[in-house]
Amino acid sequence: MAGSDRGSGTSTPRKRADARRNEATLLAAAAAAFLAAGVDAPVRDIAARAGVGVGTIYRHFPTRADLIVAVYRHQVQACAEAAPTLLATSGTPHAALTAWIDLFVDFLATKHGLAEALNSDSAAFETLHGYFLDHLVPACAHLLDAAAEAGEIRPDTNAEELLFAVGNLCAGRAPHYDARRMVGLLVAGLRLR
Amino acid sequence: MAGSDRGSGTSTPRKRADARRNEATLLAAAAAAFLAAGVDAPVRDIAARAGVGVGTIYRHFPTRADLIVAVYRHQVQACAEAAPTLLATSGTPHAALTAWIDLFVDFLATKHGLAEALNSDSAAFETLHGYFLDHLVPACAHLLDAAAEAGEIRPDTNAEELLFAVGNLCAGRAPHYDARRMVGLLVAGLRLR
DNA sequence: GGAATATACGGAACGATGTTCCGTTTGCCA
DNA sequence: TGGCAAACGGAACATCGTTCCGTATATTCC
Numbered sequence: 001m002a003g004s005d006r007g008s009g010t011s012t013p014r015k016r017a018d019a020r021r022n023e024a025t026l027l028a029a030a031a032a033a034f035l036a037a038g039v040d041a042p043v044r045d046i047a048a049r050a051g052v053g054v055g056t057i058y059r060h061f062p063t064r065a066d067l068i069v070a071v072y073r074h075q076v077q078a079c080a081e082a083a084p085t086l087l088a089t090s091g092t093p094h095a096a097l098t099a100w101i102d103l104f105v106d107f108l109a110t111k112h113g114l115a116e117a118l119n120s121d122s123a124a125f126e127t128l129h130g131y132f133l134d135h136l137v138p139a140c141a142h143l144l145d146a147a148a149e150a151g152e153i154r155p156d157t158n159a160e161e162l163l164f165a166v167g168n169l170c171a172g173r174a175p176h177y178d179a180r181r182m183v184g185l186l187v188a189g190l191r192l193r
Numbered sequence: 194m195a196g197s198d199r200g201s202g203t204s205t206p207r208k209r210a211d212a213r214r215n216e217a218t219l220l221a222a223a224a225a226a227f228l229a230a231g232v233d234a235p236v237r238d239i240a241a242r243a244g245v246g247v248g249t250i251y252r253h254f255p256t257r258a259d260l261i262v263a264v265y266r267h268q269v270q271a272c273a274e275a276a277p278t279l280l281a282t283s284g285t286p287h288a289a290l291t292a293w294i295d296l297f298v299d300f301l302a303t304k305h306g307l308a309e310a311l312n313s314d315s316a317a318f319e320t321l322h323g324y325f326l327d328h329l330v331p332a333c334a335h336l337l338d339a340a341a342e343a344g345e346i347r348p349d350t351n352a353e354e355l356l357f358a359v360g361n362l363c364a365g366r367a368p369h370y371d372a373r374r375m376v377g378l379l380v381a382g383l384r385l386r
Numbered sequence: 387g388g389a390a391t392a393t394a395c396g397g398a399a400c401g402a403t404g405t406t407c408c409g410t411t412t413g414c415c416a
Numbered sequence: 417t418g419g420c421a422a423a424c425g426g427a428a429c430a431t432c433g434t435t436c437c438g439t440a441t442a443t444t445c446c
Contacts, residue, residue, distance in 0.1 A: 015393085015394090016392095016393060016394065016441085016442055016443075017442065017443090018393095018394070018395085018441075018442070019393075019394060019395090019442095022394085022395085042431080042432065042433085043432075043433065043434085044431095044432080044433095047396095047397095052395075052396075053395060053396035053397050054396080054397070054433090054434085055394090055395065055396060055397070055434095055435085055436085055437095056394080056395060056396075058433095058434070058435080059394070059395080064433090116309075119364065119365030119367070120365065121365065121366045121367065129367075158369065160369055160370075161369055161370050161371065161374070161375065162375075164365070164367055164370045165362055165370070165375040165378070167365075168361045168362050168364055168365055168375075169358055169361050169362065171312065171361055171364065171365070172312030172313065172314060172357070172360075172361055172364070173314045174312070174314065174322075174357055176351065176353055176354055177353075177354050177357045177358070178354065181354070182354065182355075182357075182358040182361075182379070184382075185358075185379050185382035185383060186375070186378050186379050186382055187382070188381075188382035189377075189378035189379055189380070189381035189382030189383075190378060190382075191386070193384070193386050208422085208423095209412085209413055209414075209421095209422060209423065210413065210414090211412070211413065211422095211423070211424085212413090212422075212423060212424095215423085215424085235402080235403060235404085236403075236404065236405085237402095237403080237404095240425095240426095245424075245425075246424060246425035246426050247404090247405080247425080247426070248405095248406085248407085248408095248423090248424065248425060248426070249423080249424060249425070251404095251405070251406080252423070252424080257404095
């Protein structure tokens with residue numbers, strides 16, 4: 001986690017100093033651009049913010065998904081790690097599930113275009129899709145299992161599908177639309193009656 | 194509804210024959226293009242299919258939303274009109290609601306990109322948004338009211354928000370994602386327990 | 387310290403797409 | 417039939433993602 005000059009197995013020769021510097025600059029620039037214009041911010045804008053050419057972006061982050069993942073990696077990880085904690089501190093598994101999904105919704109709601117990108121079937125976003133799924137599905141499945149075992153929800157619920165649905169509900173904004181409430185309805189629909 | 198040469202109040206002079214012909218051709222071409230490539234089909238493709246220049250498209254349908262509305266107008270109307278029928282023939286209001294929403298989902302699911310466009314907050318799609326809302330919200334509200342009155346669902350449900358959520362759930366496709374099931378969960382969440 | 391070399395950089399260039407604009411064509415009416 | 421307003425076509429412009437290659441520079445080796 002802390003190491004930075006080791007690749008997978010075969011030793012990666014270590015990148016040039018300017019390359020590492022640019023990568024960090026680019027990450028900061030992208031974060032700023034995403035905040036200002038959403039995750040669809042034009043490549044040229046990000047490059048300009050970082051003071052580099054567009055080629056440099058593509059060299060470091062071949063697809064937009066790679067850049068998005070790099071920018072939000074820590075927040076996704078934090079979200080995933082919150083699941084067991086919530087399960088331990090909440091009254092019931094269903095309460096923990098609800099709280100955790102709220103966390104996820106809060107995360108998505110503050111990133112314009114992220115939910116849309118997440119649910120795009122474009123091949124370019126497959127990496128993004130995969131990253132989120134790899135990290136968040138196990139966390140969600142854990143909560144789902146606990147709630148199912150406690151007899152609170154129907155046992156056949158698929159974590160991947162649920163997260164995808166939540167992502168969809170968070171995509172798009174409208175005057176009288178509250179994604180949180182709709183997600184709440186969805187989670188309520190999970191409950192056994 | 195059947196008249197075609199009257200504007201609002203001041204008499205519209207009636208369009209030229211070639212203009213009327215092109216409009217019909219364009220509608221057919223757009224329908225075909227939407228079917229083949231989704232509602233985001235390139236303007237040039239539609240123009241080519243119709244054998245007209247791109248300028249002609251913009252003259253008849255200033256925004257893509259106008260074109261989409263024109264293409265799907267009849268289906269939307271049919272969907273709206275199905276609501277009272279379903280209410281009369283279904284066992285319970287909630288059953289009618291479920292059936293009607295299934296209808297809506299089926300409609301959306303067969304139009305690639307429509308749900309996405311519907312929930313886009315882009316100003317260009319405001320017309321589309323408005324059209325769907327104007328026609329479908331009353332139909333849905335009717336069913337919602339009936340179900341609420343029968344004590345089947347929570348009475349504070351907003352039709353516009355619900356439809357928007359259903360649209361969102363239908364946007365985006367993934368290997369293990371079934372929009373119908375998720376919509377079912379959402380509607381189940383409406384029920385009083 | 388001073389080349390040699392691989393690495394990284396910058397930005398021009400290309401293709402796709404939406405949108406506008408204006409010279410040309412054509413239906414319509416007198 | 418002549419004239420004009422309506423409509424047309426498609427070139428032209430703007431934006432954006434993506435690629436590519438000549439140039440610059442960090443690193444290494446002597």
